Amino acid sequence: MKKSFTGAMSDPDYMDELKWQQDNPIVFIEPTNVCNFSCYFCVNKDSMRPIGYMSDELFYHIADQLGDLNPRKVFLHLNGEPTLHPSFTKFVEYLNKKYKNLSIGVATNSSNFGDNCTHLILDGIVYVATSPDELKRKSNMDFETYKSNIRKYICGWHTNSYKQNFTFYLYYDTNELSDSKRMNAKYEFFRDLLPTQNLYENFNIDESTFYKYTNKNNYSLMFSKMPIQSGGGYIP
Numbered sequence: 001m002k003k004s005f006t007g008a009m010s011d012p013d014y015m016d017e018l019k020w021q022q023d024n025p026i027v028f029i030e031p032t033n034v035c036n037f038s039c040y041f042c043v044n045k046d047s048m049r050p051i052g053y054m055s056d057e058l059f060y061h062i063a064d065q066l067g068d069l070n071p072r073k074v075f076l077h078l079n080g081e082p083t084l085h086p087s088f089t090k091f092v093e094y095l096n097k098k099y100k101n102l103s104i105g106v107a108t109n110s111s112n113f114g115d116n117c118t119h120l121i122l123d124g125i126v127y128v129a130t131s132p133d134e135l136k137r138k139s140n141m142d143f144e145t146y147k148s149n150i151r152k153y154i155c156g157w158h159t160n161s162y163k164q165n166f167t168f169y170l171y172y173d174t175n176e177l178s179d180s181k182r183m184n185a186k187y188e189f190f191r192d193l194l195p196t197q198n199l200y201e202n203f204n205i206d207e208s209t210f211y212k213y214t215n216k217n218n219y220s221l222m223f224s225k226m227p228i229q230s231g232g233g234y235i236p
Contacts, residue, residue, distance in 0.1 A: 024072040029062055030054065031088060033080035037109045037138045039127070041171075041228045044079040056087050063095060066102070073123075075105040083112040092120045110150055111141060118156060123165040126150075127226070130170065130189035147189070154221065155195040161215040168193070169226040170210075177227075190223045 011017075032053045035044055066074065076082045076091065083106070085091070095104050104122040113124075128150070129135035132143040139146075150168075157164065170186050177183065187205050203211050211223035 023070065025069055027066060027069060027071040027074045028078050029059065029074060029076055030078035030080065031059065031076055031082050031085040031091060033078070034084050035079070035081040035109075036084060036111060037081065039109075039138045047079060049079075053085055056090075059087070059091055060094065063091070063098065066095075066099065071102065073103040073105055075107070077105075077107045081109055081112065082106055083108055083117070089116050089120065092122055096121045109138070110153070111139070111146070113153055114149070118160065118162050121163045123167075125167045125169065127169045127171050128189070130186040147193075151193045151195070154193050157221060158195050158213075158215065161217045161219070163217050163219055165220050165222075167209075167222045167224055169224055171226050171228050173228050 033044065033047065033049060034051055034053065035042075074095065076088075082088055092104055092106075095102060104120075105125070106122055107125045107127075110126045110128075129138055129143075129146070135141060135143050135146055154166075156162065157166065168190070170190060172183070172186070183205075187203075187210070190211065191203065202213055209222050209224040212220055213222075214220045
């Protein structure tokens with residue numbers, strides 16, 4: 001009896017797409033599930049899994065097998081803050097050297113990003129807290145220090161043309177989207193992250209990605225909006 005499929009699987013191109021996904025997979029490696037933030041929309045804080053760090057030996061054992069998988073991208077995160085792993089920079093350096101064309105992705109809260117990361121080739125995403133109240137729901141870190149660290153890194157990216165793509169996400173809940181005062185305050189936070197006045201011309205708050213700038217190495221800095229629910233989180 002011939003099976004019939006529904007939804008996306010009924011598309012004639014479905015099997016071709018599935019085959020392509022199998023031949024060009026995305027791989028997630030979790031260096032650590034330790035995190036120094038406790039984001040209210042993140043499930044990590046409620047996880048019952050033991051907290052710890054992947055051994056260097058295990059990471060390199062996994063990394064050496066990636067060539068056989070032919071992944072189109074490797075993400076160095078799942079739960080936790082990957083940059084807290086003592087060998088994080090070494091891990092990225094190893095992948096950059098071993099797989100020249102492999103895209104390395106990382107989701108980070110940016111609290112541990114600094115001069116030790118500027119030479120890495122990677123794609124980063126950051127969910128940004130745009131006010132002291134937002135940051136307080138995630139961390140005890142001082143807001144001005146937090147904001148200054150992000151701005152310093154963006155300034156360095158712009159001046160020195162790091163080989164990194166970065167997307168900084170403005171996250172919001174459904175109630176905030178219709179509150180123009182609160183949303184405008186969030187946009188102002190992002191504007192203040194930009195190092196020079198002439199970069200403001202790419203700002204368009206009516207778009208989902210409301211800012212994009214590409215440096216001379218052809219790597220991009222983007223500011224995008226993201227509803228909390230779309231990340232799998234929840235609103236308490």
